[in-house]
Amino acid sequence: MSLDAAVVGASGFAGGECLRLLADHPKFDLVQATSRRYERRAVGYVHPNLRDLDLTFTDPDDLESVDALFTATPHGVSMGRIDDFRDAADLVVDLSADFRLRDPAAYDTYYDGHERPELLDEAVYGLPELSRDELPGATLVASGGCNATVTILGLLPLVEAGLLTPDDRAVVDVKVGSSEGGASGSRAAAHPERSGVVRPYAPTRHRHQAEIVQALGCDPAFTVHAVDMVRGAAATSHLFPAADVDKPALWRAFRETYADEPFVRLLGGSGGVYRYPEPKAVAGTNLVEIAFEVDPDHGRVVVFSAIDNVMKGAAGQAVHAANVALGLEETAGLTFRGLHPVGAP
Amino acid sequence: MSLDAAVVGASGFAGGECLRLLADHPKFDLVQATSRRYERRAVGYVHPNLRDLDLTFTDPDDLESVDALFTATPHGVSMGRIDDFRDAADLVVDLSADFRLRDPAAYDTYYDGHERPELLDEAVYGLPELSRDELPGATLVASGGCNATVTILGLLPLVEAGLLTPDDRAVVDVKVGSSEGGASGSRAAAHPERSGVVRPYAPTRHRHQAEIVQALGCDPAFTVHAVDMVRGAAATSHLFPAADVDKPALWRAFRETYADEPFVRLLGGSGGVYRYPEPKAVAGTNLVEIAFEVDPDHGRVVVFSAIDNVMKGAAGQAVHAANVALGLEETAGLTFRGLHPVGAP
Amino acid sequence: MSLDAAVVGASGFAGGECLRLLADHPKFDLVQATSRRYERRAVGYVHPNLRDLDLTFTDPDDLESVDALFTATPHGVSMGRIDDFRDAADLVVDLSADFRLRDPAAYDTYYDGHERPELLDEAVYGLPELSRDELPGATLVASGGCNATVTILGLLPLVEAGLLTPDDRAVVDVKVGSSEGGASGSRAAAHPERSGVVRPYAPTRHRHQAEIVQALGCDPAFTVHAVDMVRGAAATSHLFPAADVDKPALWRAFRETYADEPFVRLLGGSGGVYRYPEPKAVAGTNLVEIAFEVDPDHGRVVVFSAIDNVMKGAAGQAVHAANVALGLEETAGLTFRGLHPVGAP
Amino acid sequence: MSLDAAVVGASGFAGGECLRLLADHPKFDLVQATSRRYERRAVGYVHPNLRDLDLTFTDPDDLESVDALFTATPHGVSMGRIDDFRDAADLVVDLSADFRLRDPAAYDTYYDGHERPELLDEAVYGLPELSRDELPGATLVASGGCNATVTILGLLPLVEAGLLTPDDRAVVDVKVGSSEGGASGSRAAAHPERSGVVRPYAPTRHRHQAEIVQALGCDPAFTVHAVDMVRGAAATSHLFPAADVDKPALWRAFRETYADEPFVRLLGGSGGVYRYPEPKAVAGTNLVEIAFEVDPDHGRVVVFSAIDNVMKGAAGQAVHAANVALGLEETAGLTFRGLHPVGAP
Helix, strand or coil, rough: CCEEEEEECCCCCCHHHHHHHHHHHCCCEEEEEEECCCCEEEEHHCCCHHHCCCEEEEEECCCCEEEEEEEECCCHHHHHHHHHHHHHEEEEEECCCCCCCCHHHHHHCCCCCCCCHHHHCCCCCCCCCHHHHHHCCEHHHCCCCHHHHHHHHHHHHHHHHHCCCCCEEEEEEECHHHHCCCCCCCCEHHCCCHHHEEEEEECCCHHHHHHHHHHCCCCCEEEEEECCCCCCEEEEEEEEEECCCHHHHHHHHHHHHCCCCCCECCCCCCCCCCCCCCCCHHCCCCCCCEEEEEEEEHHHHHHEEEEEECHHHHHHHHHHHHHHHHHCCCCCCCCCCCCCCEEEE | CCCEEEECCCCCCHHHHHHHHHHHCEEEEEEEEECCCCCCCHHHHHHHHHHHCCCCCCCCCCCEEEEEEEEECCCHHHHHHHHHHHHHHEEEEEECCCCCCCCHHHHHHHCCCCCCHHHHHCEEEHHHHHHHHCCCCCCCEEEEHHHHHHHHHHHHHHHCCCCCCCCCCEEEEEEEEHHHHHCCCCCCCCCCCCCCEEEEECCCCCCHHEEEEEHCCCEEEEEEEEECCCEEEEEEEEECCCCCHHHHHHHHHHHCCCCCCCEEEEEECCCCCCCCCCCCHCCCCCCCCEEEEHHHHHEEEEEEECCCCCCHHHHHHHHHHHHHHHCCCCCCCCCCCCCCCCCCC | CEEEEEEECCCCCCHHHHHHHCCCCCEEEEEEECCCCCCEEHHHHHHHHCCCCCCCEEEECCCCCCEEEEECCCCCHHHHHHHHHHEEEEEEECCCCCCCCCCCCHHHHHCCCCCCHHHHCCCCEEEEHHHHHCCCCCCEEEEECCCHHHHHHHHHHHHHCCCCCCCCCCEEEEEEHHHHHHCCCCCCCEEHHCCEEEEECCCCCEEEEEEEEHHHHHCCEEEEEEEECCEEEEEEEEEECCCCCCHHHHHHHHHHHHHCCEEEEEECCCCCCCCCCCHHHHCCCEEEEEEEEEHHCCEEEEEEEEECCCHHHHHHHHHHHHHHHHHCCCCCCCCCCCCCCCCCC | CCCEEEEECCCCHHHHHHHHHCCCCEEEEEEEEEECCCCCCEEHCCCHHHCCCCEEEECCCCCCCCEEEEEEECCCCHHHHHHHHHHHHEEEECCCCCCCCCHHHHHHCCCCCCCCCHHCCCCCCCCCHHHHCHHHHHHCCEECHHHHHHHHHHHHHHHHHCCCCCCCCEEEEEEEHHHEEEEEEEECEEHHHHHCEEEEEEECCCCHHHHHHHCCCCCCEEEEEEEEECEEEEEEEEEECCCCCCCCHHHHHHHHHHCCCCCCEEECCCCCCCCCCCHHHHHCCCCCEEEEEHHHHCCCEEEEEEEEEHHHHHHHHHHHHHHCCCCCCCCCEEEECCCCCCCCC
């Protein structure tokens, strides 16, 4: 028995990745892909890896009835169309920021307010490592932001173990690829300007900060840089725990939190070129890689975490959440292990 | 029922890709990976995408008995060890150049002679689009070279249709990624020197020319350039057929040769960013993309073909050939459709 | 004594490069830079290498009177405003295609016709290696196209020596960087889509073909590919001369044509990583590098030529032409020798 | 009147950049370049931007007598040959780490001890922004490390203004290009492995930390990442001053320290694509770009600084120091302003 799935906003990068995952998913039948701009074009016109799919973009106003609807529209669209989405599907997984925050006031601070604040309590944050217990049976899932995801996954075990508290100072320095900026062109995103950059953006008050605070209950200082890759987000978290922390305590914390997690890979001490987490080592996968070091000279713990922002940071997380919400095998459709060598994927 | 498989020379790029494909192959059990240099290291030490595999490099002199052995050693090694390889396995698929050419004299010209010329007749060239009928039951398969593969696949239909004859002039201008140079370091391969290049190498008498001549029976002028990507080989073939050729005739030729080919994708007239074959659109896949244009001003046909050199040009082709040789589903283990967006994979 | 210079269309890549060259030129005073879009912004707002310049974009309709005006507007603009330009300056060097072709019919074929065909005879093609004798005293100079420039410079000596005639077959396969596409954003030019490409465009009937035919009197088949770099154009020319040609004859031809050329660098036989011409070896410079090989198996000569498309292919050529036209030192302002190492400049 | 200069270790990246700067320097005559490996080769064999130089690598044991000797050998070499170097030249500018630290014990901690500790007091640290007053007349100058340079220049004004004290917590997160690893090949440096990385190295106890502590008197936590560019080092410094700090106070601090510095560029509030410091905006130049933001939510100041590691972080700094030491114009030979657009230089 299979379930019908559709994607709204399917011409973008995250939407296209949903299409790819659903097309090859053992339990889903992909029945619809919408795009206002590319209506009546084959999905392969935009996404060359989907050239073999016999599927054409349709009008986003004509939604088919499906079991699961993945919505990958720009921020602000879903909150306006959420009733249509929920009419069309038993489960809506929204990849935008519209339902990620439980506190409506946070939308006033970080975005432009919220049209449907009464739904915020109902939505489940879609990162299974954080909210696995709330996902089964959920009907509205808010898939997490990529920079928030890579940060939360690096820090969650320390928070759970009491090694990172709201009173502890922490700095998170994130490096991300150009796919985060989405599929539209701008002068800043043009290849001549975007190649080879180490470009700070939103050095303070990045929107994903709100998700981090909500998830962890503490508020690290957070700065994001664009670097020269397409897929990938890597977080280097510098923590200064009040208590003395040694490596065994850290290993215990990470192992306890992630004991049975199918998509978390803890790295330690292996040496070699890829001894630390590396976005390119997880490109195309739903994995997060995590490692840490202790810096006794500064009372510092450094945590490295890396994901593919289009996968674990968007479409992979969304499908993972849907798998959990619908009682499917967690890893269904998400088993690709990545490539080696790979350049700047 | 599954078959045992092993990889010799498994720390290199092509060998590592064989490991990846075999580890996830529905019909093979991967039982051994050899590497003299990395003996006793986990395969994930070298190949980060294989960190989850519980497999350690072993001494290449201690081969287990398997159904299929994939050998990815430098040119010249296999011909010296071929008896060991065939003792260990019913089917040997060699990814080096050692058994690709049927004529021993060609080894004198393009390489340094051949130690076991009596085996050359027995070996089957491993490109299924070319030699599918000879593969079933073969015990020694010589997987083709990447630059030869991308060239042959672009030109084969024209040869079969009589549109390209030995008397016709043709130029093949190939652009390849850095993974072709293999996993070892050299100053020319170092990132600062290799980044951003358009670097001619072997402008004349490239070794893969011998395979092209053997496969097609004609001898195009052939020049290879390194460009800034890691995976990928793209051939632009400029042909000047003696006879008048129009697009319908070309479409007939390509469709006839590739009517039932699962890994050949003919592109035509779609428009969009990816209207022509693109190495990055097939990265990680076993696909070849092909398109063509007619240039009436010069009596020229231009054929574009693109592959992933590590896949269709090496490990993917080898597994494909093994699938055919062993009577398995042709596409088994080779269904990954690639990523979009993807940078310089 | 110095001359006043100005740049129209100064926010684009070629216009910005003109600003850079003129700002540091020993004989020019840069007095105006126009940009409709960025009017009243400092030039450094767009071009970070010009942050130190105390110069602000002005309205292109208010031109100051100068000795030399460099116009770097999109094709079609200059022909409409040429009277204004010539009113404002004794010498106009136009970097667009508007005055490159002497035959008005060629504009009908390759562009959209021409508004001021009577000026075509008057304009001097701006590539000094080709038209040095016509430049002194010229008042309207048409700076050549980048792909045409790299092709013409590679083939000119062979034409002059009679080694390449209109009856000989030739294929020119060009690889170019993303700056050729200009400063505006589009989906195809966006970093995620443009990274890592080997992308054919205009496989036949590229507009620069008209310039090549005009300059050389022969018509090679010509195909251009985008590859992953920002600056650079490399041409691989495959020639099949009717007469037997050996290396000494080729050396004689190249040396004779380029005996005293300050910006032509012939490479031969040196070995090493950079034994052949390489766009990144000339990035930022006004140089062209050229090398060749003879392929006796195919009766072929292969010529490699490489330039920086923004410099020798645009702004550097324009300043060089102005130097010659105005009787200045030829190399004035054009002596930067490039960087090593350099990535993908 | 001009001064004779020579470069030891001239086949490496920093040594090659010294050659380039000295070859075009208005006051120096470049008379010798040594390289054991490339002895008797033209310098252009290794450095393609120097193909026009009539200069051949010579045996490093046969040093000519010069006014200024630039030594760019691997760490540990200079301390063994320093007497030879000083015999050969009135001024030795050493680009290695051998004479950077005044405290011999620091060499025990960060390196492998020191052979000539008695010289450490005599050597002058070569960063003019820090030690301009000590440079005139110096005979042994120790040019600073690239990661240290970019960090020190970002933080020095805050230390001088008392806004960053040894008791204040600070995190410096550095991103660097592949040229930092030098010209030799290794598997980690090979293009397929090095492309597209965000790779932590030396997450704690990086050797450049010793220079930072010595220069600033405070000890920020310091972590370095390799990213995909060739030239460039960018530091993001996250500071948590004990005292309240506002933007005017920060501007005062930066302006006071750098009031007359020819190579420091403070960026503020301009907007545009390049609103923050960017390694690619200073590639090929001796500039450092600096900007800052205040994060009131976390009591944090974020400082961004960016340099070209081969220039301001090595050869440019060395020539700048020599200019000051010898009483020449400070900016002599260092006026190149960089390119726009530029990819990943």
